[in-house]
Amino acid sequence: MVIMNNAQLQGQDYDSIYPPDGVSLQPFLHQVSGRAIMMCLNETTVCKPLNFREYYFYQSLPTDILQYTPQYKGVVNVNIEETKDGTIALTAFPSHNDENDQIDKKEENSQLSLSKITTTNKNNKNVSNDSCKRLITQVHSAGERSSRKRIRLKRTGSLCIERSDGSLDNDIEKSTQKPRFNPWTLKVYKEGLTRHLHSTNKVVQKCILLENVASRFKCPCILDLKMGTRVHGDFDDDAKRQRHLEKCAKSTTQSLGVRLAGMQVYRHESGTFLCRNKYFGRSLTVEGFGKTLREFFYNGYKMRIDLIQPIINNLRSLIKKLNKLPSYRFYSSSLLVMYDGMSEDVQNCGSDKISEKSNKDFSTKASDQDETLSSREDDDNIQSTENEEIVSGSESVDVRMIDFAKSTHGNMDASIIHKGPDKGYIFGLESLIEVLNNIIIEDLQ
Template sequence: MESTSGNNYIHLEPFIHQVGGHSSMLCLDEATVCKPLVPRELNFYETLPDPVRKFTPKFYGVIQVRVVQEEGGYVTLLATPPDCYTPIQSNGKSCRIRMRRSGSIEVDSNVTELFHEDQPETGTSESKDVKKATPLNPWVLKCHRTQLQELMTNIHTNSSKPNFILLENLTWKFTFPCILDLKMGTRQYGDAASLPKKQSKMFKVVSTTSGKLGVRIGGMQVYQVTTKRFLCRNKFYGRSLNVGGFQQALRQFLHNGTKLRSDVLPPLIRRLEELVYILGRQDAVRFYTTSLLLLYEGDESKNSNSGTVYDFDKAREKNQEKESRISLTCDHSSDQMRVCDDYKVGQLNRRSSSAETLSVMLDQSLDEFISSTADPRNQLRRSSSTATYEEIKVAKSPSFEASMPSSPLPSTAPEPLVDVRIIDFAHSTHKDLDDPVVYSGPDHGFLFGLENMIALLKGIERDHG
């Protein structure tokens, strides 16, 4: 049995605020999370266009994670941090979670049960009502069980230690982070997807709000001041919504149990409008299968000046005795991990003309299906959305620039703490990736969803402003 003693390792714990996705997120500390490495996503983070970076989590490199089996059926996940790394003070919150090989998670009894999910878990073979309060978002346990099974399989097959990418923890600056995970766009598959995968993803688009609005809910948590807990929703809930249901869910995301948080609407809308402006000027970037996170502070007493995110780059500059490039190791030896080349997969074979034709036909059939099935009474029309995009794209007046979050409007009261970020780039592409398929112009499917989100939020603002 391998010992976990020693000061060179950091114990990793599940990230308690994960509301969507399928990969289990782990915490290196309260400001940094670890996500299972997907070579394509790693490549995207390393090469993504600079204007888009402010709307993605900060990327800090790659680490390897060790899985240590301990007595009593427990499992410990360990990582060796970068040389320049200084841990964030945990305020006594470390080692509050223990994991078992069975996939269960045991949480210290002193930890507050902050989460509850009040609708049945659908889409699984074991559908059951989940009303019990838990110390972590219920979706975390689902993702963690799957991830832990994969990690244990690696142990039994003597596979190499799993690789994880280090990313900024977007919830770090929030006390009670209200999070809305939105699956964006009218296309939900990458260029390398098989025909069955494309058909499955197309069906999810046309049968959900993705087809009518270009966006659907992938997960949600919103802090309720009445219960002092987060109300949680999952992706199955999001798939069940029609356009009217989506609008109601959006209002629920903005409601704290006593009132609708109309104060967070202006900064959220400005941030989304800036994103439309930036993405409208990006050529050949496609954010297939990505999610958009909307976050705001559930504690109204907090303002935008609270919280500081740990920055590896600044720490590296202050440490003159360390190398300028972060060197990441997997054990006590001096073997270094190569961040880029060792984790790149082979390039996809260039698709044949028949495969390209098939893809075009699939996209055309999707557009036709959406047009034929969408209810005009419930649909925010694509034509008006495109016109809005064109207006934003050509807008270069000082008034528009002044409306961007980088230059907040003057206010006598502190502006609510909000954030908007794009995540999950395992199927994204842009021209610098040397992919066999190169696109032209902006990602209109993603922009379609953004424009509809702005329109819906502005509608709520008019009603409750």
């Protein structure tokens, strides 16, 4: 991590200390899980703090699963500082080649055998700093012509929106009743930036750029699932390993190989998102997990049963691909299942004929189950044919693997090489398919 000179940052205007190629970052407003701050470089690119292992894993992804992972776009430096008006500015700059060659590895495990890493994914391997710089330059140029509002965090921890005239709207958190803000996003954003502010040094955080897989959806309904029967990594210490084992034993991770890490569903009747977080997910039984997945496909008017089979097809295709990857382990990674809550067919659903069973099942539950964003402030309560050519980003749904900070394969760790495919992850996919099939069957009865 590169340390900036504090004297350089104090008492200066936000725009004056940056070279002209910097890009102001915005929060990714549809983050449903995770502790790392996710920021948007532009509408199609997110920025995530660099984890050494994940950085190299993205560069060694096998081509077989590229369609089920976000596109890797390179590395940037992100300046974090407080401005004169008391808000926090995050600005991305291109990372230079010599900096990437010296990525700090002192906190990483020495077992990571970088010299052995081979990259079958030529697209990720060939992502250059020049291409990353071109992307930032393009975003910077577009930003000069953009009237998009910026979200700012104050030292007090409150969030505000910068209006087009430069003034600040301090009522952003009151607007969590609106569909665009997820409480988990605000929680992670505030806590993460507050930690940086309490640091004695103002830092430049290295981040990786990834495809924003939710960008094509107007109102993204997102299911974040922690996959596999094991969450701890090969090199976690004994205390951390024990904590993860206890969490797995008390949740559906052990019984199903999958647990809910986060969720948001757009509800048409209220124009809000129903949100669930990881604490809610850990409390679910097998039966509760099934009911929550059913809830994920309910839009306030009807069940979106039409989306389930395309998702199952993707999951079956992914199983086939993972079975061909010996030594790969995706410990603690997540699977995102997404669809658009504002698709054309849903917009017209008010005049559609709604199945009596779906309407009956959910109309009585709405009052006690549907909790909108404004009521999710407490962390403890918040929250069939198979086709090998199936494309993950189909028209109606998308399925993606994310979060590879504890993932590994035979060419990364010489001391621990796992045999065969990741059976725990595959078991989780099979369990998920069974739960989804049960939802289809129940709707037909």
